[in-house]
Amino acid sequence: MGAHAAMTRSFNADLQASSAITVTDFEALRRLASAEGGRMRRVDLATAVGLTASGMTRLLDGLERAALVCKEHCSSDARVTYAAITDTGRALLHTAAESHLEALAAIFSERFSPAEVDQLVTLLGRLPGAEEDASSCPGAAAEG
Numbered sequence: 210m211g212a213h214a215a216m217t218r219s220f221n222a223d224l225q226a227s228s229a230i231t232v233t234d235f236e237a238l239r240r241l242a243s244a245e246g247g248r249m250r251r252v253d254l255a256t257a258v259g260l261t262a263s264g265m266t267r268l269l270d271g272l273e274r275a276a277l278v279c280k281e282h283c284s285s286d287a288r289v290t291y292a293a294i295t296d297t298g299r300a301l302l303h304t305a306a307e308s309h310l311e312a313l314a315a316i317f318s319e320r321f322s323p324a325e326v327d328q329l330v331t332l333l334g335r336l337p338g339a340e341e342d343a344s345s346c347p348g349a350a351a352e353g
Contacts, residue, residue: 230277236258238294240258251265251290
């Protein structure tokens with residue numbers, strides 16, 4: 210937990226400096242970008258990101274003010290609203306992903322050999338949700 214907290218603080222600082230977003234903003238944008246049609250039901254996005262419904266509302270309000278996401282309504286059920294990533298959001302996510310992946314690579318390359326990183330990727334890949342996360346990370350294919 211200590212390592213997770215320290216890395217989250219570091220990534221937050223890096224993302225805020227390079228892109229003016231937080232790790233949670235990044236994760237919401239990443240999830241939306243990989244979703245079909247670039248949109249998700251707000252309640253599903255909250256679950257995927259690990260926020261409460263009210264926490265997701267606050268997060269999306271800020272992302273909407275920054276024009277990174279927009280709200281869409283369901284034509285068949287007025288109770289359902291979607292969060293959709295905008296072109297501006299996709300562009301920011303692409304830029305943020307580059308710096309985020311560089312920071313991630315730096316942290317691991319300073320502490321582990323390439324063989325250890327490969328082993329760590331394999332071991333962590335067994336955890337629930339890891340396969341989904343790796344396949345939906347912008348730039349993951351390019352990074353290997």
